[in-house]
Amino acid sequence: MKLSGHRKQSLWFAFILHRISGLVLALFLPLHFWVLSLALRDPAALDGFLSWTDFWYVKLAEYGLVFLLSVHFFGGLRLMALEWLPWSPAQKTYAASALAAGFALATSFFLSATIYG
Amino acid sequence: MPDSLPAKEQLLDVHIWRGSGEEGSYQTFQVPLQESQTILDVVSYIQQYIDTGLSYRFACRVGMCGSCAMMVNGVPRWTCRTHVKKITDGMRPADGLTISPLRNLPVIKDLVVDMDLFFDKWVRAEAVHHPTRTARDAIQPVEEETAERQAANAAIECINCAVCYAACDVVASNPDYLGPAALNRAWSLVNDVRDGGREAILQAVSGTGGCHNCHSQQSCQKYCPNELNPTASIAGLKRESAKYAMRSLLSLAGSGKKGEKA
Amino acid sequence: MISARLYILQRATALIMAPLVIGHIAVMIYAVQNGLSAAEILSRTQGSFFWAAFYGLFALAVAIHAAIGLRAILHEWAGLKGALLTAICWGIALGLGGLGLQAVYSVTG
């Protein structure tokens, strides 16, 4: 997908961010579920996984996932507001706010994980 | 050559897509810049003075017929009302202009596309007035101030230029998708108190190619030369048709239960 | 590829998930402060009807939601359609749902 001229507009980026985040989350889910189900079968293995989270790059990946979740969440709320509430001309502002909010939520998660964790 | 060239002739490189169907490539021409000059003028200049075989389409030349849309540097535009300066301002002169046929429609030749599918979808979306009166009845009084009338009016000044259709990536990747223009017209009709086809429209826009495929990319709205807002229209359709679908689901469930009792 | 019915389902599941996502992230922020361990997670969740319901609902909703979302993506970007697409999406929904419920069961059961 070449970034041709018509895509160079902020709300198209908001769309692609929502899509990529949803896609990555969906791909991550089976892994997530599998890891958790280890709790029953092999708690030690789960701990092994969890201890990975001490590595910075795993932390970063984790941060990424939480960011994607929160940005997809706010983006989703934005889309449903667009669809169901009376039209507002401030769509670009909303998209930017959703991004900022997602960023803020993920960062606070990241900070609490690095400070306390 | 036209007699009013500026004293020091400045030439602009113009890359134009040539070919038909899937086959083709860009060809570069040099066009003298003029004070008042639209993209359509640039294309016309090439056909008239450089390569008489170049094909393109236009009719009204003032933004009313929607025949002249093309991709200009990757963006769909009405070319008869796009001033060259608007595109070249802030651009590196060496890049030149790139003009290609409108996206998402089959190419007939060079810059001319086949718009039939665009209009087929218009009809498929039931975006055609459904009369409730005949020529022998009185004209229905309608108050301009009502919310419905204003909603219908907001979406009505479409010139069916297919700029929005070319801008939308869902159209590009989902061949059934009715597209922003047809859905925008359908929404105008849903709000038009004179239209008798509300249910037919809501059904027509609820299927697999319907309004629910729109991901609110909003390129349609961004590039519509008439500043219409198909995104808002489609949102309205999503709402109304979802409500309609819920109601018919519920009434189906209701009648199902009655059926069981009987 | 997305009809009115699928649209309703997708938006409904999104709405259901909205508070759950907030809850989930809040729990995570709270949980990571104490460092994560299997025991720590299990102590919180095991035998809790509330968490079973919370995550059970989450897992079902996300299975439906993601399957419909992937349906659009698979159609638009991979060109899949018709019965094959529908079958794949059912597979995703059932797979995700199954895996999800199993995970919920293992941490709450």
Next chain:
Amino acid sequence: MTEIERQDTDILILGSGGAGLFAALHAQRTAPDLKITLAVKGLIGKCGCTRMVQGGYNVALGGGDTVERHFMDTIIGGKWLPDQDMAWRLCNLAVERITELENEVGCFFDRNPDGSLHQKAFAGQTADRTVHKGDLTGIEIISRLMEQVLRRPVEKLQEHRAIAFIPATGGEGLAGVLFIDMRTGKFRFVRARTVLMSTGGGPTMYRYHTPSGDKTMDGLAMALRRGLPLRDMEMVQFHPTGLLAGDHTRMTGTVLEEGLRGAGGHLLNNYDDRFMFDYDARGERATRDVVSRGIYAEMRKSNASPNGGVYISMSHLGPNKVRQLFPGMVKRCADSGFDLAAGKVEVVPTAHYFMGGVVVDVDTKTQIPGLYVAGEDAGGAHGSNRLGGNGVANSTVYGGVAGDVMGRDALKTGALRDPDEGILQDEIDRACRPFARTGGDLNSLRQQLRQIMWDDVGVMREAAGIKNGLAELSRLKNDLYETGVTDGMRAFNLTWHDWLNMDNLIEISQVIAHAALARENSRGAHFREDFPEEGSLEDSYFTLVKQTGETLEVSRENVDFTIVRPGETILPEDAPATLVS
């Protein structure tokens, strides 16, 4: 022999303006089992001038206004030259047609606060009569008509250019129409029981003109070649304020709306003088023809602006107010690089509408059995001047009439007629003529044509100029026939079509010049500097031009005052002169 694709239909319609689309709808209703084919030079509904209608649609809908009043305005506006039966039918059926447009076709016309249709007054009207949708009425009318036609079982031949009417062998009636399928460059012959010509005239042979680029007098030239008489051919309406931005841009000539002057816009010459009061006491608010002549005279006095016109200036009204009153015009000018709200914009009179056309009866029938003409191609309804708002009324009213009549006639007609193969071949040869030549400069010829018509048969005319124009036109015609178009790629070859356009435009230009020479008085759109008087109204005549062999025969015929005589009225005695406040 060149390969021709052949096909048959029952009802064939040329053009998709108001006339063509209405004919398709009515024919379909009248004869639902017959096959209807709509052939257009562009895309259905997306070409022609009906789409470009801004102001609106004239119709008397009560509130004091009557069909009689609409009729009288039309006759007086046309300076007693209109065919009165046609004008009457136009005014009378407009009432039914507007109701059909609103109720059945779905047009969304502006309303009054009480919910009834809003009507305003154009210049030359004695009542608020013009129904509209903002200032984009044509888009609404054509988009709605187009939808209705697209959803019906009408065969579409898009980007099919009609090039000739082909008579039946033996000569009785019309066999069908020869086309170029522009997309492939191949010839196609379509046989039909009835054929409607609604290709919309369009005076695009003038240096400055408003109509869409697809209109090049094709229909009138085709009719002329089959020997049909054309009337009122000297009557070319100029709009006073066309945008002027140089010959290199297609924007030049396009209309800046009438309302600008109505709202108090000033016309200024190059020295910033308001000159219109030198020509008429009403200044800028005088009628179209008077203002056009005023501007033209001012231009000739070397008071012209850099591009050779004058300026329209609105800024004294306050730029914000202008933006609010004329959003569409301000945006259009801005897109083209001009500031209408705060600056001044160069304008020039621009050829707008063609009153002349084929002689038809009130049922749109011509002298050739099977051939019907409606819309701007038909002469008679407007006489020497068309009132603003009567153009689209005319095309929709008579398009509908044609559809009904053709439907009925097609049901009655027996077998399809076989074409005269000799004429068919001649017409193909004619169209292929430029391929056998090389050299020549088509662009220069086009510019020469536009300049000749503008200078010699334009806003103001006199015998010597017209004669000079005629000589130049003959020379141009010879030059065109020696000018070649590269063969090889006929598919969507616009240059070939430019050549064919030129052929038709020159031919009809000659007709216009001959008719202009024959009218030795000044009426409506036709102004003779050597005969400035309007002549005796009682002895009003119209001109007729007909081609026999290679020569054009010009004659005059007296107007038959079938309904009202000059000096009389059909309004009640106590009727006020005007209802417009």
